[in-house]
Amino acid sequence: MSSEKGAALTGSHFMLGDQACAEGAIYAGCRFFAGYPITPATEIAERMAERLPPIGGQYIQMEDEIGSIAAVLGASVAGVRAMTATSGPGFSLMQENLGLGFMMEVPAVIVNVQRGGPSTGLPTSVGQQDMMQARFGSHGDYAAIAYSPSSPQEAFELTIQAFSTAERLRTPVLVMMDEVVGHMRERVVIPEEGKRTILSRRLPSIPPSEYRPYRVDDDLVPEMALAGGGYSVRMTSLTHDELGRAVTDTATQAVLLPRLLRKVSEHREVYEQYELRHTKDAEVMVVAYGITGRSATGAVEEARAQGIRAGLFRPKTVWPFPAEAFLRATRTVRRVVVAEVNMGQVVLEVERLVAGRCPVVRVTSPGGEVLSPELILGAINPERTPKVRR
Amino acid sequence: MTPPADEHTIRTPEAEHAPPHHHPLDSVLRSEVLPHIWCPGCGIGVALGAFLQGLDRAGIPIDKRVIVGGIGCSSRVVYYARADAYHTTHGRAIPFATGIKLANPALHVTVFAGDGDTFAIGGNHFIHAARRNMDLLVVCINNFNYGMTGGQSGPTTPHDAKTTTTPSGNFEFPFNLPQLAAAVGAVYVARWTTLDVRRLRDCFTEAAGKQGFRFVEVLAPCPVSFGKNNDIGSGLDEMDYYRGLEHVWGAPGEHPNRIEVRETGDLSGTDISLHRPIIVGKFVDRARPTFLDNYKAAAAAAKGKQR
Amino acid sequence: MDHPSRVRGVVTVIPERCKECEFCVHYCPKEVLEISPTYNAKGYRPVRVKEARKDECIACRFCQDVCPEFAIFVEETGK
Numbered sequence: 001m002s003s004e005k006g007a008a009l010t011g012s013h014f015m016l017g018d019q020a021c022a023e024g025a026i027y028a029g030c031r032f033f034a035g036y037p038i039t040p041a042t043e044i045a046e047r048m049a050e051r052l053p054p055i056g057g058q059y060i061q062m063e064d065e066i067g068s069i070a071a072v073l074g075a076s077v078a079g080v081r082a083m084t085a086t087s088g089p090g091f092s093l094m095q096e097n098l099g100l101g102f103m104m105e106v107p108a109v110i111v112n113v114q115r116g117g118p119s120t121g122l123p124t125s126v127g128q129q130d131m132m133q134a135r136f137g138s139h140g141d142y143a144a145i146a147y148s149p150s151s152p153q154e155a156f157e158l159t160i161q162a163f164s165t166a167e168r169l170r171t172p173v174l175v176m177m178d179e180v181v182g183h184m185r186e187r188v189v190i191p192e193e194g195k196r197t198i199l200s201r202r203l204p205s206i207p208p209s210e211y212r213p214y215r216v217d218d219d220l221v222p223e224m225a226l227a228g229g230g231y232s233v234r235m236t237s238l239t240h241d242e243l244g245r246a247v248t249d250t251a252t253q254a255v256l257l258p259r260l261l262r263k264v265s266e267h268r269e270v271y272e273q274y275e276l277r278h279t280k281d282a283e284v285m286v287v288a289y290g291i292t293g294r295s296a297t298g299a300v301e302e303a304r305a306q307g308i309r310a311g312l313f314r315p316k317t318v319w320p321f322p323a324e325a326f327l328r329a330t331r332t333v334r335r336v337v338v339a340e341v342n343m344g345q346v347v348l349e350v351e352r353l354v355a356g357r358c359p360v361v362r363v364t365s366p367g368g369e370v371l372s373p374e375l376i377l378g379a380i381n382p383e384r385t386p387k388v389r390r
Numbered sequence: 391m392t393p394p395a396d397e398h399t400i401r402t403p404e405a406e407h408a409p410p411h412h413h414p415l416d417s418v419l420r421s422e423v424l425p426h427i428w429c430p431g432c433g434i435g436v437a438l439g440a441f442l443q444g445l446d447r448a449g450i451p452i453d454k455r456v457i458v459g460g461i462g463c464s465s466r467v468v469y470y471a472r473a474d475a476y477h478t479t480h481g482r483a484i485p486f487a488t489g490i491k492l493a494n495p496a497l498h499v500t501v502f503a504g505d506g507d508t509f510a511i512g513g514n515h516f517i518h519a520a521r522r523n524m525d526l527l528v529v530c531i532n533n534f535n536y537g538m539t540g541g542q543s544g545p546t547t548p549h550d551a552k553t554t555t556t557p558s559g560n561f562e563f564p565f566n567l568p569q570l571a572a573a574v575g576a577v578y579v580a581r582w583t584t585l586d587v588r589r590l591r592d593c594f595t596e597a598a599g600k601q602g603f604r605f606v607e608v609l610a611p612c613p614v615s616f617g618k619n620n621d622i623g624s625g626l627d628e629m630d631y632y633r634g635l636e637h638v639w640g641a642p643g644e645h646p647n648r649i650e651v652r653e654t655g656d657l658s659g660t661d662i663s664l665h666r667p668i669i670v671g672k673f674v675d676r677a678r679p680t681f682l683d684n685y686k687a688a689a690a691a692a693k694g695k696q697r
Numbered sequence: 698m699d700h701p702s703r704v705r706g707v708v709t710v711i712p713e714r715c716k717e718c719e720f721c722v723h724y725c726p727k728e729v730l731e732i733s734p735t736y737n738a739k740g741y742r743p744v745r746v747k748e749a750r751k752d753e754c755i756a757c758r759f760c761q762d763v764c765p766e767f768a769i770f771v772e773e774t775g776k
Contacts, residue, residue, distance in 0.1 A: 032493055034485075053689035058492045060681075063518040067485035070478065070515075074458070074489020077476065078497070082489065100479050227474040227490050228497045230453045234420075234468065236477035237461075245423070246469065246477065413711060413767045425739060425766055430716035435765025443762075587762035625765075626719050 007055040008193045017152040017181040018043035018085075020188045021111055022051065024159030025083050027190065028198050030109070031057035032082035034071035036064055036090060039123040040179040041113040044085035065090035069097040073106045073172075077235065079226040081163055085111035087179075088130050089120065091137070099138035101172035102260065104235045105214070105222065107201055109162045111175040113182040114290075116367030126179040127367035128290055129342040134174050135319050141257060143264035145271050146174040146319040150293040152186045158273075158316060160196050165271040168199040169263060170221050173271075176318065178341065180291040180370055199270075204231060213244040214256075220263040265320060273316035274325055278304055282311025284380050285333045287326070287350055289315050291370055292339050298373035299339075303380050310380050321349045330354070337379045339363035339371050418442045418452060418472050426470050428463060431617075431625015433584035433610025434531055438467050438502075440587055441529060444594020445498070456499040458487040460512060463538045463612075464504035464531035481511030484519045487526050495682055498598065500527040506536045506544040509565055513545070520574040520603045522681040527597055527604045530567065533612035541615030548664050552619045566661040568673045571605040578604035579674035581660070583632040583649055584611065586670065593672065602680050609668065632668070706756030706771040708746050714768035715743035721760035721769055727753040730760065744769060 008027045015023070022044050025033070033048035035041075045061065052059045058075070062068040068084045075082040086094065091112045101108050116122025117129045130137075134146045145165060147158040159175055166173040204211050204223045208231045214222050225231035238246035239253045275293070278300055279285065288296035293314040303310035313329050315322055330336060336354055338347035344364050351360050363379045365371055413421070419442065428434050445455060455473035459465025461480035468475035474497075478486045483501045491499045501508075508516055508530045519526060535553050536542040543553040546564045553560065571579045578597050582590045590608065597604040611617060611628035622628050632649050652660075652671035660669045679687075708729065715737060721744055722730045733745040746754075756773045 032489070034489065053685070054693055058685070060488070060492060062485060062488075063514055066482060067488075067515050067518070070482040070485035071489035071492070073478075074476075074486040074491075075493035076489070077474075078490045078493035080493035082493070096479055097482060100482075104476075225474075227456050227476075228454065228494045229474075232420075232452065232472050232474060234475045234477075236468070237479055238477060413770050414761070415767055419767060421767070425714045425716065425768075428765065430741065431718040431720075432765060435767070436720075436763060439762065439764070439767060584765075585763070587759070591762065624718075626723055629720060630723075 006193070009190050010192045011190060013188045013190065014185055015152060015188050016043055016183060016185055017149070017155040017177060018113065018183065019047045020152040020156040021085070021159045021175065021177065021182070022047035023188070023190060024156040025109065025163065026051055026055070027156070027193070027196070028081065028160040028163035030081045030083050030163060031055070032072065032075040032080045033057070033084065034060045034062050034068040034075070034082070035084045036062055036068050036086065038087045038090050040115055040182045041085040041087050041111065043182070044111060044113070065093040066097065069094040069101075069110065072108050072110070073097060073101050073104070076106045076108050077104075077227050081107070081167070083109040083111065085113065087113050087115050087123070088117045088127070091130055091133065095133075095137040096139070098172055099140055099142060100237050102138070102142040103237050105170040105224070105260070106172065107166035107170055108172040109159065109166055109175060110172055111159070111177060113177045113179060115179045122368050124179065125368040126291060126341055126370055128178050128292065128340045129345070129367055131176065131318060131340070131342065131345040132348070134176050141261065143171070143261050144174060144319045145169070145171065145264060145317065146176045148176050148289040148316060148318045149181055150290055150314070151181060152184060152188045154316070155181060156188050156190065160198060161271070161273070164197065164199045167201045168221070168270050169267055170201060170224060171264065176290065178290045203229070208232065212242040214240065215242045216259065220259055220266065268320070271317050272320070272322050272325070274322045275312070275314040275316060276329060277312040277314070279311035279313060279329045281309055282329075282333055283309040284311070284335045284337060285330045286310060286312050286337045286339060286376060286380065287315070287346070288312065288339045288376070289318050289346065292341060295371045295373045296339055296376050299376035299380060302373060302377055308381050318346060321346070321353070323353055326350070326353060334358050336360045337363060337376065339376045339379070341365045341367055341369075341371060415439060415442050418446065420470055420472055423469065427466060429614045429625075431611055431613040431628070432463070433533065433608070433612075433625065434464055434467065436584040436587060437529065437531055437590065437608045437610060438470060440590040441500075441502075441594050442471060443591045444598050447591070447595040448598035450498045450598055454496065454498050456487070456490055456497045458483045458490065458499065458501050460503040460507035461538070462504040462507045462536065465502060465507060467502045481507055482515065483507065484512060484515040484526065484528065488519060488524050491525055492682065495525070498527075499525070500529060502529045503531075504537070505530060505532040505534065505546040509545045509567065517574040520571060520576045520605070523575060523577060523602045523678055525601050525603070525680045525682065527606070529606050529608065531608050531610050532567065533610045533616055535612060535616040535619075537612045537615040541612075541619050546662070548662050550664055551616075553616070554619065564662060567607045568660050569657050572657060572674045575603065576605045576674060577602035577676050577678060580605075580672040581607040581609065581670045583609040583668070583670060585629050585632040585649070602678065702775060704756050705752065705774050706754040706758070707774055708754055708760070708769060708771050710744050710746070711768045712743035713737050713739070714766045715741055716766055717741040717743065718765060720763045720765070724759055724763055726757060726759070727755055729754045
């Protein structure tokens with residue numbers, strides 16, 4: 001499919017996080033979007049429906065989210081960068097085919113603009129309640145990569161990163177937004193084209209007679225032959241060998257699955273991102289992501305103003321959790337506070353890493369509202385901070 | 391032994407290195423992995439052969455062939471046809487194929503799946519792809535049950551038929567696939583059995599040369615699952631059933647089941663019952679703009695308005 | 698009066714692919730084929746051309762088209 005130059009909307013804009021996400025995708029070369037309306041992600045689809053046709057892209061509104069993710073994977077195996085966007089209920093529907101993307105090693109970007117759950121829940125209100133689902137939602141063992149933007153500008157930037165990572169590692173990548181970031185309007189600066197490093201999948205470097213779809217070197221990422229590329233490629237959801245033949249035995253699984261997992265775990269340099277704020281001498285470390293990262297920033301700044309040595313560890317990639325960086329940053333802290341708009345999900349990972357060295361305090365929420373900085377401040381130091389205002 | 395000089399066979403460089411058998415279809419098969427997994431007497435191989443001959447005769451080059459399967463015996467053709475082939479998830483071959491086709495419209499994309507994959511779990515995707523007139527050829531091997539998992543009933547299991555989940559006989563009624571496909575907008579609809587090998591081949595030739603959402607239903611024996619559960623002795627016996635020999639189904643003295651070729655395209659009575667003739671034939675052959683035709687026209691019109 | 702030239706065929710069986718389904722044996726209009734007494738690697742007894750009827754094949758190719766296994770094909774010899 002053709003792709004017109006000058007597709008990026010270079011300049012300064014005042015736009016929704018959802019729209020910024022769509023613009024990030026287009027900036028990254030996304031020319032296929034298949035989706036289904038769902039609050040609060042619908043604006044992404046609407047933006048793509050408007051923006052893709054004039055630049056030679058393809059928008060299709062599928063009959064459901066399952067069809068959407070399947071079509072995205074199909075477009076990708078034919079060589080087009082593809083994305084879908086949804087919220088919790090649609091994300092649940094997509095889980096099976098997320099596993100398909102992981103197993104077949106198909107680059108794709110899937111956006112979940114989280115809302116209050118469970119089930120239909122609070123369609124128009126914020127939640128961060130799908131974070132564990134992002135990690136474990138599909139069946140089987142697999143590795144998830146999930147970005148978490150805290151602002152419309154970050155929605156733009158991290159969606160670009162998501163595409164780059166998906167292409168480089170040949171795997172589906174998640175952008176876990178939330179309803180507030182998605183539906184807030186802020187300044188988004190879109191650079192000129194070519195100002196961001198965006199990696200591409202590696203096409204075969206050898207002729208078809210020698211090509212093996214899943215042969216790898218130390219890089220662990222196989223070269224990808226595309227549909228129509230003349231390679232008669234064979235890709236399957238079953239456990240497979242290097243040739244892409246379904247070989248459903250233990251020995252083949254023992255080669256394939258660890259490699260798929262290591263492909264992600266051993267390439268942190270491709271995707272891992274986090275923000276450190278006041279962490280060098282921190283006694284209390286706050287961990288927060290997405291919109292809660294904004295509240296936590298306010299809380300940490302206020303704590304510092306009050307003389308409390310608080311710091312913020314804000315993962316921009318929540319999965320795989322930046323464990324090494326987190327442990328480094330929290331080596332001498334006396335207290336960890338994890339704030340998220342759910343009943344305690346990423347905190348489970350934090351507790352696992354802290355392993356009892358110091359207290360881990362949860363600031364949780366059933367969903368529907370942003371956590372206030374005061375609430376988080378109250379957890380940073382309950383004695384010294386003012387009474388929590390609800 | 392040199393291969394037969396058949397002008398319909400597409401030759402590829404790989405054929406020069408193929409095993410020495412040189413079956414006329416070896417160059418369009420992954421012949422190095424034959425024999426395939428399907429049971430003796432299963433009809434899927436027959437359908438595949440007719441399909442490959444159809445693609446050859448329609449002049450679709452190997453490099454343009456894409457085959458997408460779901461899950462089930464019928465979808466396993468992806469391992470045997472020389473094409474870009476994708477073995478995806480149950481019921482989701484059609485949207486996956488949609489993505490491929492839209493990303494590269496120059497490709498000829500076929501979905502190959504069974505009755506359960508296409509019309510139970512995949513039913514919603516089928517009707518929407520047809521409604522949109524997505525340029526896909528959908529081949530459904532209808533063997534009246536879920537064969538891969540051992541013979542459970544499905545949306546095309548005939549009333550009264552026995553399966554492992556309808557041990558006393560199926561009390562539901564099956565889909566009428568040609569009517570369904572016609573109703574939701576398919577531009578080409580045909581049904582043949584695996585006994586009608588020439589007509590099936592010609593059907594595939596015709597379908598492969600058309601654009602839009604094309605649907606071919608192939609009735610095929612499933613001796614190990616469906617056949618066994620319904621006292622059909624072998625694949626050959628089920629083929630004979632298509633041919634019209636009395637001993638397979640129906641009470642003694644009942645109207646002999648047989649296939650009837652309908653020339654008129656009239657869809658009445660095309661539902662399948664154990665106690666009536668099976669109607670086969672080509673039922674729909676029409677033209678209407680494809681999804682991409684409409685999409686491009688709309689995009690151009692929108693651009694025109696902007697100026 | 699000259700007879701019209703009669704098409705004849707030579708049948709080739711790929712025995713390791715055959716699964717003894719007997720479609721070709723049963724449907725051959727000239728009854729050219731039979732099941733052989735020996736087994737292939739998969740445990741099936743492949744089809745073979747009956748010695749006595751090997752000149753009877755009229756190259757209709759029905760066996761080739763109806764075989765699910767790509768195990769049999771016919772080449773025309775105009776004789």
